[in-house]
Amino acid sequence: MAQSTSQSSSLNQAEGTWLLPSNRKLRNLVSISLRNISLADPCPSRSRSKAIDDDALPQTLKSPAKLVALREQKALGHSRSSTDLHAVLEEAATHSAATDEAVVNGSPVAGEQKQRTPGAALDSPRRPEFKRLRRRSTIEWANATPQKRQERLENMTKERMADVFFSVHVKCVEEPVYVSETVQKTMNPTFRHIAWLNCGPGVTRRKELSLRVWARGAKLGSWQQLLHLKLELSALQYLGRSLDDLDRSLPQNAVLFHMIDGIYTSFSDSLSDYGPPGPDSSQRKKTAASQRSLPTSSFDALLRLSKLDDSIQDALATRDQLAHGLEVLLQNNRQALCERDEVAETEDRLMTIDYAKKTVEKQLEKAQKQQEEKRQSLSVRRRLMKTDSVLRGAIAKKMRQDRSDSYTSRDEHDATRRAVQNQRRRVCEDIQRCYPIETVDGKTLGFSIRELHLPNSEDLDLEQPEVVSAALGHVAHVLQLLAFYLKQNLPYPVIPRGSNSTVYDPISLLQHNSRSASANAEQTLRTYPLFSKSVPRFRFEYAVFLLNQDIRVLLESAYNLRVLDIRQTLPNLKYLLFVATAGEGELPARKAGGVRGLMRVPALERSGSQDSTASGMSGLTLIGNGKPRGAADRLREISGKGKNAVPV
Known part of the structure; x- marks a missing residue:
């Protein structure tokens, strides 16, 4: 423990870390990332940081696996693949394997072992069982189509992908203090920065934490706990400022802690395998290599290696001989092969020309049909244009004949229009004499019609109801006459009956409690009285409002005039009569x-x-x-x- 602590402190000083191991708290943790996620348990026989097929590396020339392969009793055969090597246990015991090897190879070492006494064998400890290596066939991969290979690669990649998230727990807190987001379909997830704003100082000042990593693969339907680590931040091992400084591969399910001063992790092995190289790392490697005792190879192993090398050289020579023979055969038949290729190209070109010929014939036939259709269309257009030309000539001739009469008709139309306007002026003047509208002394904007004072819509209670209803009846009669002579429709027709006049509203219908749906009942509801006795007050006021609307509509539609205040009934009607009687010239006399x-x-x-x-x-x-x-x-x-x- 002291040795690992000293190594960690030396690395921290080499890299210039900011935090001492005792000062690492949860608030210094920025984020967490995982590398080389594996949902299955790793193979126990595979050594860490060693590839399966790394035979070409210098450090594996005398590996235990090769020594086991050299002791195999099987005959030498061609390798069907060099990928995905699986280990199998030896079927026979170590003693029987050594005996068979002596019989096959005739090794003197094996003879000496055969002459040894049984007591010596009992005294020496038994060697552990070895494993032989067997190669898997990949001929199916070699003959597969590119689409099939791509599909298999995608399936293999999909099986390794997983959805991952983690949660951080501390002691004395039942719920997790932080739950990360879910990173989908990944092998090396990197999570977002951790936000400690919602955690109090009792959580952020802790040194220990419990990390749980949850994963869900393609074959797994539910979430499963992948890792559960209980660790202290002071025991983490420093890797460097970034992962770019790391020259060794990380193990499966490696958890990286991103602190404010660099990247940390927690390994089960020594720190020297994964820590960043120091200034004297090469010297330490040389010292360790000099102190390491390397085992030597036996005579049988060297002999089998020699035979293996001879077989490989024979195979290479056979391959070169076959390649040379094929090349000579191709050179001798080059002319025939070229002629065959030319024949195929010529046939292909002829087929292309034939297809182009048929296409051009179809296009020509289509063009001829379009030409015939356009000719027929042009002939029809010519006939129509000729007929239209004759018709336009007749119309032009008639227009020349009627042009002289148009001036006379225009003058007559203007004279008739002026006469109609003057007659309207005369009729409006007669209406104004029949229903004189005069001002009332002592009242601002106070007017009376036929000596009956009618206040505005807001002050109708200032006069007696009989006077108001009679004045409104006169106004309704005047509006009906003006609408008839001016040829303007009233939106709300009036029914003048003296002091019992009414207004009909065909547009809207006020809400009522009656459930009768007959036509007479609806017409009665749409008829509003211009008198206030024996009727609801709101119906009388609504009738006055409709009457004022009729005056406004007559002013706007007949003379394009705008009403300033719709509540002034008699002033607006007086204004309407004044505008209707205005004009140039004297009023015409009434015809007998x-x-x-x-x-x-x-x-x-x-x-x-x-x-x-x-x-x-x-x-x-x-x-x-x-x-x-x-x-x-x-x-x-x-x-x-x-x-x-x-x-x-």
């Missing part, structure tokens, strides 16, 4: 007999009737002194309220 019901038609009148007499008298008042009267005066005259009303 414009309204058929106001005309006197003798053929259709009921003679002797008071109604017909009143109608006839009213028809005479349409034109008085050549001056047309307003629509309001005529309506008053018909209803009997005018100054010149005809008594009934």
